[in-house]
Amino acid sequence: MPYRVDLSVRVEDALAELPDAGRQEVMEVVATVLVRRDAWPAMGGWDAAVRFGRRSWVVFAAYPDGIDVLDLGWAG
Template identity: 40%
Template structure:
């Protein structure tokens, strides 16, 4: 597996997620790190996204791994759609 670094924004979001959500994002990070064939060109200039069932990451690639710029999580609690992205700011319920 390659290196995975979290940008400050992604770190903030991860710190605000529930244990279940954090585990889902970590699984997506692990899967993404193992698949360099899906990465954008190395150098950190091209942004890519990967999606899990209820989460997503935005990242750039370098020769030795990826840097995650943002993390998103979407869940349905009590019939209300909720999400977090970009520093943990709640997405509008709907």
């Protein structure tokens, strides 16, 4: 089943400023989040969760059809 990923404007701007390695790692974390639906926070509410990569993190909220990425970071 395909899921949707929405990026907040803040996240789109942050991704654009990352070097290629950072952008790649963040997108890998997002992909991991999508396949680990059991790790999603409660859907449709104000709950959010954080998923970590080697040097990055992604904050997201969940909905029945996908996730909203609210914030991200990369320690490069």
